[in-house]
Amino acid sequence: MENKIQKRIELKASAARVWRALTDSREFGEWFRVKFDGPFVVGEPARGNITWPGYEHLRFEAVIQKMESERYFSFTWHPYAIDPAVDYSQETPTLVEFQLEITAGGVLLTVTESGFDKIPADRRLEAFRMNDGGWAQQIGNIEAYVAQNP
Amino acid sequence: MSRRIPDSGIRGRRPARQPAHAHLFAALGDETRLALVGKLASGEPHSIAQLTSGTTRARGRKLTRQAITKHLRVLEKAGMVHSVRAGRENLFHFNPESLRTMDEYLVFVSRQWDGALARLKAFVEE
Numbered sequence: 163m164e165n166k167i168q169k170r171i172e173l174k175a176s177a178a179r180v181w182r183a184l185t186d187s188r189e190f191g192e193w194f195r196v197k198f199d200g201p202f203v204v205g206e207p208a209r210g211n212i213t214w215p216g217y218e219h220l221r222f223e224a225v226i227q228k229m230e231s232e233r234y235f236s237f238t239w240h241p242y243a244i245d246p247a248v249d250y251s252q253e254t255p256t257l258v259e260f261q262l263e264i265t266a267g268g269v270l271l272t273v274t275e276s277g278f279d280k281i282p283a284d285r286r287l288e289a290f291r292m293n294d295g296g297w298a299q300q301i302g303n304i305e306a307y308v309a310q311n312p
Numbered sequence: 313m314s315r316r317i318p319d320s321g322i323r324g325r326r327p328a329r330q331p332a333h334a335h336l337f338a339a340l341g342d343e344t345r346l347a348l349v350g351k352l353a354s355g356e357p358h359s360i361a362q363l364t365s366g367t368t369r370a371r372g373r374k375l376t377r378q379a380i381t382k383h384l385r386v387l388e389k390a391g392m393v394h395s396v397r398a399g400r401e402n403l404f405h406f407n408p409e410s411l412r413t414m415d416e417y418l419v420f421v422s423r424q425w426d427g428a429l430a431r432l433k434a435f436v437e438e
Contacts, residue, residue: 165418167422173437189435273425273429
């Protein structure tokens, strides 16, 4: 059963630079919008506070799975598991994988998130139950989507 | 069941099967409508009056009843809400099925990744 999201993006930067942006928790948090409590350690949970405006009261948690220097990085998490009243620990997490390939211009990064088939149907709706302020964050993405898919 | 959302957005590639979702995202491509869906998605039906008093724009500006009604019609047309006559007013209900399918969920998560990776690109290339 295949149920996954896969993205590829060309980055005009060295593998060392991209690797640091992915695996240094402070740098990862810059673009992912999380302030982590500490560094990423294989096999350990990585926890932090979400820094999206309006979501600062929410915690982020992932478990670092693998780090193969400048080649492969992965973690598991419960996507958008942000309701403090729900215990997500019994649910199967999804797996997020980052693969780096060196190209002439820099790095081709492939991101794969898999395991969505294990997410209960009711949980999928949760993303839409976020408060009003949070939704405003999505508009840019959705507008871009609509522009590309008239 | 074998479903997969292909690469999208970032490199300008046009994903094969996303146009089917376009009406839904167009309906959601507005801050006020997102707010209305957020409210109705709690499961409680709301009257136009309730939705008007509880919905503000960015910067706190209030919306008129007419504006809210117009946005609700767009959502209704997209199949996201439906209204039921209750006495002298209409109560608007959310249609969870419109967003419940795995495809829609994956498209939503997929959008999140597009945003995150665009920020990563800006971050490492600066």
